[in-house]
Amino acid sequence: MWKRIVLYGTLLAAGTLLLQWLDYQRLVRSHIGDVYVFLIAGGFLVLGVWLGARGIARPAPRAFDGNPQAVAVLGLSPRELQVLEELLAGRSNQEIAERLGVSLNTVKTHVARLLEKLGAKRRGDAVARARELGIVR
């Protein structure tokens, strides 16, 4: 983050210096000054396009943060989120139990709580809702 700010700041400084230089040139030969004005405008336009493309377009492809807001509102515990990931992968309760190193009964209670917290009647339903809420990808 700071790296990018420094980068952009440097670019701005460079652009400013360029402007100063161009301004000087323009004062010396004032007849062709309009050319430099266009160069300045074009240069900053290109710079802006570049910044916009990689700065603003970055968050456009949807950053999957796991949507902490929704998680907090629903009151999903860390363990339940883990189980939710397993559900997303289409695993059975038994598989989840083995992968998480807990008993089948424990997985069943976690799944049951996920179902009620997400307002779902089936595990597939829970996955679909979680995806809509942006909790999982």
Add this chain to the structure above:
Amino acid sequence: MWKRIVLYGTLLAAGTLLLQWLDYQRLVRSHIGDVYVFLIAGGFLVLGVWLGARGIARPAPRAFDGNPQAVAVLGLSPRELQVLEELLAGRSNQEIAERLGVSLNTVKTHVARLLEKLGAKRRGDAVARARELGIVR
């Protein structure tokens, strides 16, 4: 497309006129001219950011095709694809039967064929695989 070109052209022309005016002002009161230079640079920078954000970032959210290749290779029938969509939504066999206007048994056979064609043991597994293959979103 032409609409946008005309729009951008108009914006450029307006910016040029602004530049001309600012240039005149600068010549009159040459001491505060640097302020205008910064305004010009900033204005075009903002314009460029705007253009870059909505022009270049446009093709980023790529279209979803449904991956006909994978469907053909797996030999998935149209009806099976319909059922697959229902599975993605997390619906039960009974719900799917009602929504598609067929019997529960029919849905079960469709699901069973989807499972074997997708190499899945559970419906959730089938959904996960179909998503990986790009058949569904």
Add this chain to the structure above:
DNA sequence: GCGGCAATCCCCCGAAAGGATGATTTGCGT
């Protein structure tokens, strides 16, 4: 016309999933 295929429906049965509770342990904040 016959073979193949998609789509439809049926039955049986075992396995998986879900609902309803209850209980224990552990860590965390007041």
Add this chain to the structure above:
DNA sequence: ACGCAAATCATCCTTTCGGGGGATTGCCGC
């Protein structure tokens, strides 16, 4: 020290899924 939430495991019971058959209809290509 106490209360609370999370995590854990359990039991009993019902519903849903999935696997194994089998069967019919309609359409398409050879």
